[in-house]
Amino acid sequence: MDVLGSQLKCSVWSSVNRKAQLVKSKLLPDRFSEKVREICRNVVTIIDSRLYLLYQTAKEFLVRNDTANSSEGVHIDLKWKHSLRPQESHRILTEICIWYLLLEDFENSPLGEDGSLSRYVEDYIFLDYSAKHWAAHFRESQIEVQSAMTQSILRICEMSSRRSLTWFRIYWASTNTDFPWGFTNLMIVSYFGLSAAVRHLLKMDGIDLNSRDDTYRRSALSWAAGKGFDIVVQLLINDANIGRRVFKRLIGKGAKINSVDRYGRTPLSYAVWIGNVAVVKLLVKAGARADLKDEIGGTPLSKELLLSAAKKGHEDVVRLLLDTGKTDLDARDNDGQTPLLWAARNGHVTIVKLLLATEKVDVNAKGKNSWTPLSWATEGGHKDVVEVLLKAGAKLDCEYTVYTLLCRAAAKGYNAVVKLLLLETGNVNVNWEDKHGVKCWVVTWHAWAHGRSILTATTPKNDRYSCL
Structure with a gap:
């Protein structure tokens, strides 16, 4: 056996060595340059034996930009240039991901409730990607959903199946939050912004629009609003079927605009949090209250201003909330901060002006630490805010x-x-x-x-x- 092993090693090494010599002969400077040009065409250029990309990224070369001039001719040497159409690529990936998630393996051998996600994913190499990206590919494909596609989506969003629970748990692990047990079919399609599936479910009997999950106590409307899917929000508010909408009004079973979750937050709270103007408009028009307080003592307006420190302010959302006339402009959170204090602190001069223009805010309001809006603006070096506050009567x-x-x-x-x-x-x-x-x-x-x-x-x- 030892002799046989030695002979085998020699044979393999000899074969590898011959192949290495062959490759080496083809990679001589002149032949290498020729080979690279043959393979890469006009993607790269060679100068002084160094490779340079003609484009910043391969994506720039391959992916078609529909906003660019589409009339430019395509040279035969550039047949790969802009050959990938984003919508078509998303459509193909959507079909592949959905097909994969529908495999019987995930129904027959699902991820156990106490099972290791990492070990399970190792056995199914494409599962992690499919679970996390199929819905995004579907939305980006912007394709007209046919009945066959809708049925496939409904199958993988059937929350009573072990298959659906498996991929959804893998997806949710990427959010780094507690898993939302008790999700319904309507919740999951609303969460992912799958409007065609939402329409289909709303036509079915026995669908409870106000059902809430067991973990966060959020409704389908709350999840859709928090993700910024305005079409789904519109569907849940109005319902596509007029007969059902009239019936719901008669018995008072429509989607509750001001339903609160375990933290006391409403759909409007979440829409304001992410700064989605379209969703805020829909909710406010439907009667969402802007003066409700959540568990941490912040109205949706002050929550938005708090968040705007990181997102540079959502001015249009603030305007919408001010237009309702229902916001408590001097409402305080648990830190004693008012909307004006947060705006001044974060240097959002336009929002400061909007609040002062109402003539209903105290320009000299103090937080728990006795700091005024002028104190915060000075501390942050926000010169424009300091100037506005002084003109508005900030006291020294x-x-x-x-x-x-x-x-x-x-x-x-x-x-x-x-x-x-x-x-x-x-x-x-x-x-x-x-x-x-x-x-x-x-x-x-x-x-x-x-x-x-x-x-x-x-x-x-x-x-x-x-x-x-």
Whole structure:
């Protein structure tokens, strides 16, 4: 056996060596360049034996951009250029993913409730991708859904089947949140924005629009609103079938616009949270209340402003909520913050203007830490917000307020903010001390020493500073 093994090793090595020599001979500089050009055509160019892409990415070369000039001719050497049409690619991937998810394996040998997702996915190499992306491919395909496709979608969204529960659990693991047990068929197609499937289910008897899952206590409308699917939201609010809609009005069984989940949040709360104007419009028009408070004490408006710190403000959503006339503009969350405080803190000047224009907000409102909108705007160096607040009557009503803001702005190098404060208050006494005995000139000198020349001494005898 040892001899046979040695002979086998020699044979394999000899074969590999011969193939390596053959490949090597074909990869001589001249022949290599020729081979690369033959394979890649006009995707790459070779300069000084180095390869360079003619396009930033392969996607740019292969994928057709329908917004580009489609009249340009296609050279025979560029037959692959823009050969992939996004919608068609999404359609093909949709069909492949759905076909895969319908395999009997997932019904006969499903993922157990306590089973390991990672080990299960290893046995089905395409399952992870299909579970996470089939719905997105379907939406992007923008194809007219035929009855056969609709039936396939309904089959993989049949939540009583073990097959559906398997792929949905794998998908949900990517959200890093607790799995929503008790999802209904209507909830899952609403969650994924599958409007054709929603229409089909709404025509069936026994569909409860207000059923809620066991984990989050959210309805189909809440899930659709939170994902920003306006067409589905419209369907759930109105129902495509007029006869059913009239019947629902008579018995009061329509989708509840203001249904709350376990956190006290409504569909409108979630729509505002993601800043989806279309969904907010639909919900407000349908009678969604904008003054309900959730578990953490924030109205939808203040929740939106809180979120806008990361998303740079959803001005259109704020306008819509203000137009309802039903929002408590000075409502406070558990941190004592009002909508104006959040807007000033995050530097959203347009939203600050919108709130002040209502003439129903307190420009000098203080949070739990006694900071005003002007305090937050100064701390963040939001010069435009500071200017708007000062014009609106933000008070600098005591030396402590003036010097605290001035010193903090100077220390952070906010030249424009310091100048605004000085113009508002006039010359200031640099010998003023805060409660810790720190003089304002100490901070301004520190700022100057670090290259932040903000103030200059103009009347040394009177210990006064003025704006440069």
